[in-house]
Amino acid sequence: GILLVLQELGVGVHRAPLGEELVWLDPPVRGPLLEARELLAQLGAIEANGRLSSHGQRLAQLGLHPRLGHMLLMAAGIGSLDLACELAVLLSERDPLQREAVGCDLRPRLDWLRRQGANAPQRQLQQQWQHQVASLLQAARPDPAEFRAKPRAPDNETATAALLVSWAYPERLALARAGSPGRFVMRGGRGAQLHPSDPLVGCEALAIASADGQLSDARIALALPMARQELRALAEAGAGDWQQTVLWDGASQRVRCEQVLRLGALVLEQRPWSDPDPTLVAQALVQGIQELGLEVLPWSPPSRQLQQRLALAHRHLGAPWPDRRPESMLATMADWLGPHLDGHRTLEALKSIDLSQALWGDAPWQLRSELDRLLPVALPVPSGRDVALDYASGEPVLAVKLQELFGATTTPTVLDGQLPVSVHLLTPAARVAAITQDLAGFWASSYQAVRRDLRGRYPKHPWPDDPTQAIATGLTKARLQQQTDPSPQPGPAAQRGLKARDGRNRNGANPR
Structure with a gap:
């Protein structure tokens, strides 16, 4: 509660936040002070400008931990101050029961407290706080505009007690993880878990009052069961929002x-x-x-x-x-x-x-x-075809049968002549025989070696001695011959057939 005292005194609200202008024997650590200020804001104890709200002023006057004080003031507004004071007594003192025996449920602790006589220290502390809060509020409800809206008091004590705990520890409201009994995720984002044998393992939600450890999954020490619908009611009352x-x-x-x-x-x-x-x-x-x-x-x-x-x-x-x-x-x-x-x-x-x-x-x-x-998308080649350029490698590639470039001695270029095209010369089976960016140099040097290697494998295709003077074609030699000779002579078999028909006609036979 040291930050609440500083805020009440107005120390460092504007000039040096968190009381840094004071001379301390042992200066408080800044990290926890920042967390405390965030908690006070969540409890509605400080305004946007850093000053205490009227609710925060009442919390300071109570002298309790801000969490418990907030719970008591809120409880008074829904007529549940008695129950809130009982919970505050249990949460401010050492656990009276063995967790291994009864689990983490706060309800057996409430039953234990109620069995104590009127003169028991816990009962006297409970009555003291009830009187103190009642006097402070003078039987008036807290102004709902000072902090987040709250739902009406639930119809049963367990739900009411869970609501009160959620006011004291709002970041510890928890929802069960699907498919992981006893494991929960808390409103603040951390995980929490129960001992596998704890009676609360099957709950769909919890209001956690105490959790041990700083690991990703804290061990739950004290809690009350809740229904998912109760969490929804809290959210729709203003604690949550639709996104x-x-x-x-x-x-x-x-x-x-x-x-x-x-x-x-x-x-x-x-x-x-x-x-x-x-x-x-x-x-x-x-x-x-x-x-x-x-x-x-x-x-x-x-x-x-x-x-x-x-x-x-x-x-x-x-x-x-x-x-x-x-x-x-x-x-x-x-x-x-x-x-x-x-x-x-x-x-x-x-x-x-x-x-x-x-x-x-x-x-x-x-x-x-x-x-x-x-x-361009494609380039014309000497054989008369337009062949698509391949730009996949980041450079232009023209993949074309070697015979289709006969007679070409100038390497094609793009980008207004700035970038030569890489020519992939293909065999009749469309396999790469050579790659060049200098066609004239290829014909004059490497072509003869390629010709010796391939003409035996592809004898039906032309492999001229001088490719620069040959006709560019994608055809075989026979097809090329047919195109260049428009009146081809019939073959021997065809000639024999013609002679036989002529003989029959001369003998008067009727050709059918």
């Missing part, structure tokens, strides 16, 4: 839009949210795609090639060409893909997106025709 969540669900590969009733870290109810903000949905879907990678997008060969061409254009020419390198696409996905995600919530729905349109983003329209000129 609208739009999250990517990796398991179902869809955006999950829900309204969630939360009490701190406790999720008490979830229900679908039918009309979420489309911007939030797009952001969540972008997050999911970023987690899974670009490969989940509906790529087609044209859109994939466009991405590679744009990446190459940006690398060599910079802005205003959009940066479509994979790492940049992931980082800026909200900008270029987000506008195309309206109405989409699942990966399956992405199939309807025009990915090529999205890749252009807000780039100037004239760049589209400029890209076709600088980095």
Whole structure:
């Protein structure tokens, strides 16, 4: 309660927070003081400007620990001061019972206290606090505007006692973890657990008054059972709030839009949210795609090639060409893909997106025709075909049968002649025979070795001594001969057949 005293005195409220202008024999540790100030704010004891509220002033006058004082003042407002004073006595003194024998339930402790005579120290302390609070409040209820709203007193004592404990230890309200009997998560986010044999193991919720240890899962020492519905009542009375969540669900590969009733870290109810903000949905879907990678997008060969061409254009020419390198696409996905995600919530729905349109983003329209000129989709080759360029490696590659480039001595280029194309010369079986960026040099040097190696394996295809003077073709020698000779002579078998028919006609036979 030292911070409550400092706040009551107005020490360091504005100039030096937490009483740092005072001269201390043993200065208090700053961390616990910060936690204490947060607790006072949660109890409604201090205002936004750091000064004590009227509720905080009454807590200071009581002289109790702020948690217990807050519980007593709140209890008086719902007519449960007697029960609150009993709980305060039990929580301010050593546990009168053996936990190993009766477990963590506070109700056996209440029964023990009520069996004590009127002259017992605990009963006298209880009566003293009742009189002190009654005198302080003068039978008036606390102003509900000073702290969070509270529900009406429950109909049974156990629920009322749990409510009172929750006022003293709001961050220790706990909800059972699904599928883990005896393990709970507290409102503040920490875990808590009961001994496996404790009678409270099966409870769906607890109001925890005491927990031992600083580990991720504290050992519960004293608690009261609660129903999940009682936690919900607390949340709806003002302690919690409905939150609208739009999250990517990796398991179902869809955006999950829900309204969630939360009490701190406790999720008490979830229900679908039918009309979420489309911007939030797009952001969540972008997050999911970023987690899974670009490969989940509906790529087609044209859109994939466009991405590679744009990446190459940006690398060599910079802005205003959009940066479509994979790492940049992931980082800026909200900008270029987000506008195309309206109405989409699942990966399956992405199939309807025009990915090529999205890749252009807000780039100037004239760049589209400029890209076709600088980095074309395909190049014409001497055989007469247009062969697609492959930009997958980050450089342009022209993969074409060697015979289709006969007669070509100039290596093709892109980017207005700045970037030579890597020519992959293929065998008739479409396997790479050689790679070059200097066609004239290849014909003059390496071609003869390739010719010796391949003409025996592919004898039906032309392998001329001088490829620079040969006809470019993708055909076999026989097919090429048929094209170059428009009146081919019939073969021997055909000639014999013609002679036989002529003989029959001369003998007067009727050709059928």
